[in-house]
Amino acid sequence: MISIRSEFVRVKRKIRRCYYAGLSHENKPGGIAVTFDDAFVDEWHALREMLNRYNAKVTFFVSHFNRLGQYSIDKLKALRDDGHEIGFHGLKHLNAVKFMESRPIEQYMNEEILPGIEMMSGHGLPPRNFSYPYGAHSPELDKHLLKHFDYVRGTLLTNVKTRFPDLDSIYYKRGDKRVIYGAGLDNSYRNDIYEIQQGLKRASGKKETLIVYAHEPANKPGDYCTPISKLEEVFRHAQKAELRFCTIQTLGG
């Protein structure tokens, strides 16, 4: 026979467990952060309708901001107004590690980073996050750049042994790091949709956020192109898996 008192204690414990589970981050769903690099503003802007259809929020890391005309800047603002993030990808798209082989970091900051932040801010697009051109970075660079950005993003390649679901560093756990990595969607990276789906399953199961990157959304065979149908498949599978679409700024939120 169960005493009233022991039943009372059991129910009380259960209520407490549910309460803390509700507060815990563990309870939040997994997510996906799709990012784009370089300056394919027209091609990115052409994705608007599809992105809105999936209610997908993504991040565009822009390089060569000084070369963009007002028309392109207005397109970036339209993307920003849709809820996407406009990040920074270097003013001249320098390979930071190579640059620093012969020059001090202060010169890199003065040529590549600070004028770009100023220029973007002057046009009402202050960048909060940065992706490294060529994925080239070092602990010293990270330390300096994290004074100006909340997150810096590098790149990781899959290889014969380590495939998409096993590449631990492309899965973000809330609050665990500010140097983050993405894996490529473009043709040259040879990560097919089946494999990406396995990554989405991992993100969903472990409540992590999968970070990926692309360059030019285009149906052509170039190395740094991602077919639009492939992007759509990624959004479709992510939506089906009830993953949260994150920008880099909302990774921790």
Ligand SMILES: [Zn+2]
């Ligand atoms: Zn780039």
